[in-house]
Amino acid sequence: MHNYINNGGVTSPKGFKASGIFCGIKRKKKDLALLVSDSLCSAAGVYTLNKAKAAPLLISQEITNQNISVKGVLINSGNANACTGQKGFDNAKFIQSYCADKLNVTSENILISSTGVIGQPLPVQKILLGIDEITNVLTEKGGLDAAEAIMTTDTIMKSFAVDVSLLSGNVTIGAMCKGSGMIMPNMATMLAFITTDARIEKELLREMLSKAVNISFNKISVDGETSTNDMVIFLANGKSDLEIKLNTEDHVIFQEALDDLCITMAKSIVSDGEGATKLIAINVTGADSQKDAELVCKSLANSPLLKTAMHGEDANWGRIMSAAGMSGANFNPSKVSISFDGLPVLQPDFKILLDEEEAKKILSKNEFSININLNGGKYSCTWWTCDFSVDYVKINARYRT
Amino acid sequence: MHNYINNGGVTSPKGFKASGIFCGIKRKKKDLALLVSDSLCSAAGVYTLNKAKAAPLLISQEITNQNISVKGVLINSGNANACTGQKGFDNAKFIQSYCADKLNVTSENILISSTGVIGQPLPVQKILLGIDEITNVLTEKGGLDAAEAIMTTDTIMKSFAVDVSLLSGNVTIGAMCKGSGMIMPNMATMLAFITTDARIEKELLREMLSKAVNISFNKISVDGETSTNDMVIFLANGKSDLEIKLNTEDHVIFQEALDDLCITMAKSIVSDGEGATKLIAINVTGADSQKDAELVCKSLANSPLLKTAMHGEDANWGRIMSAAGMSGANFNPSKVSISFDGLPVLQPDFKILLDEEEAKKILSKNEFSININLNGGKYSCTWWTCDFSVDYVKINARYRT
Numbered sequence: 001m002h003n004y005i006n007n008g009g010v011t012s013p014k015g016f017k018a019s020g021i022f023c024g025i026k027r028k029k030k031d032l033a034l035l036v037s038d039s040l041c042s043a044a045g046v047y048t049l050n051k052a053k054a055a056p057l058l059i060s061q062e063i064t065n066q067n068i069s070v071k072g073v074l075i076n077s078g079n080a081n082a083c084t085g086q087k088g089f090d091n092a093k094f095i096q097s098y099c100a101d102k103l104n105v106t107s108e109n110i111l112i113s114s115t116g117v118i119g120q121p122l123p124v125q126k127i128l129l130g131i132d133e134i135t136n137v138l139t140e141k142g143g144l145d146a147a148e149a150i151m152t153t154d155t156i157m158k159s160f161a162v163d164v165s166l167l168s169g170n171v172t173i174g175a176m177c178k179g180s181g182m183i184m185p186n187m188a189t190m191l192a193f194i195t196t197d198a199r200i201e202k203e204l205l206r207e208m209l210s211k212a213v214n215i216s217f218n219k220i221s222v223d224g225e226t227s228t229n230d231m232v233i234f235l236a237n238g239k240s241d242l243e244i245k246l247n248t249e250d251h252v253i254f255q256e257a258l259d260d261l262c263i264t265m266a267k268s269i270v271s272d273g274e275g276a277t278k279l280i281a282i283n284v285t286g287a288d289s290q291k292d293a294e295l296v297c298k299s300l301a302n303s304p305l306l307k308t309a310m311h312g313e314d315a316n317w318g319r320i321m322s323a324a325g326m327s328g329a330n331f332n333p334s335k336v337s338i339s340f341d342g343l344p345v346l347q348p349d350f351k352i353l354l355d356e357e358e359a360k361k362i363l364s365k366n367e368f369s370i371n372i373n374l375n376g377g378k379y380s381c382t383w384w385t386c387d388f389s390v391d392y393v394k395i396n397a398r399y400r401t
Numbered sequence: 402m403h404n405y406i407n408n409g410g411v412t413s414p415k416g417f418k419a420s421g422i423f424c425g426i427k428r429k430k431k432d433l434a435l436l437v438s439d440s441l442c443s444a445a446g447v448y449t450l451n452k453a454k455a456a457p458l459l460i461s462q463e464i465t466n467q468n469i470s471v472k473g474v475l476i477n478s479g480n481a482n483a484c485t486g487q488k489g490f491d492n493a494k495f496i497q498s499y500c501a502d503k504l505n506v507t508s509e510n511i512l513i514s515s516t517g518v519i520g521q522p523l524p525v526q527k528i529l530l531g532i533d534e535i536t537n538v539l540t541e542k543g544g545l546d547a548a549e550a551i552m553t554t555d556t557i558m559k560s561f562a563v564d565v566s567l568l569s570g571n572v573t574i575g576a577m578c579k580g581s582g583m584i585m586p587n588m589a590t591m592l593a594f595i596t597t598d599a600r601i602e603k604e605l606l607r608e609m610l611s612k613a614v615n616i617s618f619n620k621i622s623v624d625g626e627t628s629t630n631d632m633v634i635f636l637a638n639g640k641s642d643l644e645i646k647l648n649t650e651d652h653v654i655f656q657e658a659l660d661d662l663c664i665t666m667a668k669s670i671v672s673d674g675e676g677a678t679k680l681i682a683i684n685v686t687g688a689d690s691q692k693d694a695e696l697v698c699k700s701l702a703n704s705p706l707l708k709t710a711m712h713g714e715d716a717n718w719g720r721i722m723s724a725a726g727m728s729g730a731n732f733n734p735s736k737v738s739i740s741f742d743g744l745p746v747l748q749p750d751f752k753i754l755l756d757e758e759e760a761k762k763i764l765s766k767n768e769f770s771i772n773i774n775l776n777g778g779k780y781s782c783t784w785w786t787c788d789f790s791v792d793y794v795k796i797n798a799r800y801r802t
Contacts, residue, residue, distance in 0.1 A: 083722045083734065311794065322483075334486060350520070393789060393794060
C-alpha cells in the first residue's frame with residue numbers, strides 16, 4: 001500500500017520547499033535548514049521528557065499544543081540553545097520572529113528547533129544572515145540539503161519518503177531526521193520532521209504521530225541518553241486535496257505507511273549510532289504484561305555488557321539472561337528460551353543448544369535479531385539497539401554536546 | 402575511633418583462618434578461597450536483586466535468612482554457576498556438603514559463593530580436589546591469598562581491615578571484596594566478605610550490614626549492570642569477648658567503622674572499574690526529596706555521555722545538566738549550580754563561570770568530585786562512579802562473563 005521513493009525527503013509531498021545552507025555556526029558544514037509549506041499546515045509534535053528542555057523546544061511545543069497552523073520549521077545544528085536561560089529564550093524568539101517576517105507570516109506560524117552544543121549562546125547574527133540567504137533559495141528539491149544541514153555526529157544523511165496508495169487516491173509522506181548519540185526513549189532522542197500533502201485534521205494528526213512514535217522512536221537506544229532538545233514534528237498541508245478521516249480504511253493505510261516510515265527512520269538512527277557497527281532487533285515475547293515486555297527490551301537495549309559482547313561477536317547469552325534478570329520484569333529464568341535470528345541458543349530449564357560457529361556467523365552480520373521468549377504470558381515488544389564500540393567512547397570523549 | 406591495619410584482611414580479626422589456591426577452574430590464577438572461623442558465627446547477607454539468581458546465592462541466602470550459625474564461606478572464581486538450572490543447584494549443594502564434611506560441620510553451616518562465566522557447568526571434580534587441598538592450608542595469615550583467589554577482571558586485590566576502639570575495648574573488622582564490571586545497585590554488583598571478632602546478635606548484625614551497604618555498595622556504578630551472583634556477607638565470631646549491643650555508644654562507634662570500611666571497599670571497586678582511570682564522587686544537594694537526590698546521582702553515575710566526557714577531561718557541564726534532566730527527578734534547571742571540586746562552573750540562571758583551564762586541572766586528576774546543588778529542598782546524596790574508557794569496551798568485547 002506504500003512504496004519508498006528514491007532520494008525522497010521532506011519536499012517529496014506537494015507544496016513543500018526546503019533548503020540547507022552553511023551560516024557559520026559549525027566550522028565548515030551546513031548548519032541551517034528551513035522547511036516551508038506553500039500554505040499553512042496542521043501540525044503535531046512530540047517532545048523530550050528531559051527536565052532541562054531547550055528554549056526552541058519550549059517555543060515549538062507551545063505552538064503545536066494549541067490549534068495554531070504552521071507555515072514551516074527553522075532548524076539549526078551546531079548549537080542546541082539549551083541551558084541558556086532567559087537570554088537563550090529571547091534569542092530563540094528573535095530568530096523565530098525574524099524568519100516569520102521574511103516569510104510574511106506571524107511568529108507563531110514558525111516552529112524552531114536546534115541541536116548541537118549545550119550551554120553556549122546562540123550566534124544570532126550569523127543565523128539572521130543565514131535566514132536572509134536561505135529564504136531566497138528554497139526549492140521543491142531542497143529536501144536533501146535540509147536533511148544534510150540538520151546532521152551533527154551523524155555519518156549518514158537520513159531522508160526518506162513514501163508514496164501511499166489510498167482508496168481515494170495517492171498521497172505522499174516525506175521525512176528527515178538526525179541523531180546518533182543521546183538516543184533513548186522516552187521520545188526525546190533526536191530530531192525528525194515529517195511532511196505530507198494529505199489533509200489531516202489536527203486532533204487526528206496528533207493521534208497518528210503519537211502512535212507511530214511509540215513503536216519507532218520510543219523503541220530505540222544507542223546509549224540510554226535522553227537529550228534536552230529532541231522532537232518529532234509532523235506537518236500536513238492538504239495540497240493533495242485528499243483527506244484522511246478518523247476510522248476510515250484510508251486512515252488504516254496511512255497509519256501503516258507512517259508507522260513504517262517512522263520505524264525506518266528510527267532504525268536508520270540506531271544503525272548510525274555513534275561508533276555502531278551492528279543494528280540489533282530485540283524481540284521479547286511471552287511476557288506476563290506489556291510493561292514486563294518493555295522492561296526486558298529496554299534493559300537489553302541499554303546494557304553496556306551486552307552491547308560490548310555484541311561488538312565482540314560473542315554469543316554471550318549469559319549477559320542476555322543477566323540483563324533480563326535485572327530489568328525489574330516478572331518472569332521465571334528457567335522458562336526462558338533465547339535465539340539469534342532463527343538459531344536456538346537456550347531452551348527452557350537452561351538447556352544450552354549454543355552452536356558457537358553458527359552463532360558467530362549470525363553475530364558477524366551487520367543486522368540480526370536477539371529473540372527472548374519468557375514463556376509466560378502473551379505480551380511482546382520489539383526494540384532496536386546497536387553494539388557498543390571503542391569508537392563510541394572516542395567520539396564522546398572528544399565531541400562536546 | 403578506628404584505624405586501618407596495614408595488609409589487613411578477613412583474617413585480621415581473632416579466630417578467622419583463610420586460604421586461596423589454584424584448583425584449575427581458571428587457566429592459571431588462584432580460583433578457590435575458603436574463609437573459616439574457629440567457632441560458629443552470627444551471619445548476615447545482602448544479595449542481588451537480579452531475577453536470575455545464581456545457585457550458590459540462593460543456597461547462601463536461605464541460610465542467612467534463618468537463624469543458622471555459620472562456620473565459613475567457600476568461594477570460587479572463574480565460574481558463576483548461574484543460569485545452570487537444577488544441575489547447577491545440585492552441584493552447588495554437593496560442594497557445600499563436601500566442604501562441610503571436611504570441616505566437621507553440617508552443610509548449612511557453610512555459605513557458598515561463585516563468580517565468573519555464566520551458564521557453564523561447574524567443574525565439580527576440580528573443586529572437590531581443591532577443597533581437599535585448601536582445608537589443609539588454612540592459616541591466620543591467609544586473608545590476602547583468599548582476596549586474591551576471588552578476583553576476576555579485577556586488576557587490584559581488595560583486602561582491608563580496621564581496628565575499632567570501643568569504650569569496652571578493641572575489636573577488629575576485616576574484609577575482602579571483588580568486582581570491577583557489572584557494578585550497579587541495588588546491592589548486587591560484587592562479592593564482599595566481612596569478618597569481625599566482636600560478638601553481635603544476628604538481628605543487629607543484619608541491621609548494621611544493611612545500613613552500611615546502603616551508603617556504600619548501593620551507591621556505586623561502573624556500568625549500570627547488576628549481576629546474577631553478587632552478595633555481601635558479614636560474619637561475627639565473638640572471639641574478642643566484646644559484644645556490640647543495640648543503641649549503645651559502642652554500637653555507634655562500630656557502625657561508623659563498618660560504614661567507613663564498606664565505603665572504602667565500594668570506592669576500591671569503582672577505582673578498579675573495568676578500564677576506569679578516574680574515581681568520581683557525585684554529590685547532589687538541595688533536592689526536594691531523598692528520592693530526587695538519588696535519581697539525579699544515579700542518572701549521572703550511569704550516563705555514558707558524561708562518563709566519556711570525564712574520560713576526555715572535558716568540562717562538559719551540559720551533559721551533567723542533561724543527565725540530571727532525564728533522571729525523572731523534580732527540579733528547576735535554572736536554579737541549578739554545578740562545581741568540580743571547589744571550582745564553580747555554573748551558577749543559577751545558567752550563569753556560566755567555567756574557567757576551562759582550571760577545570761581541566763581538576764578533571765585531569767585521578768579523583769575528584771562533581772557537585773550539583775539543585776537549590777530546591779534539603780535532601781542530599783553521594784554516589785561514586787568512574788570514567789568510561791576505550792578499555793572498558795575492549796575488556797568486555799573479549800571477556801565472557
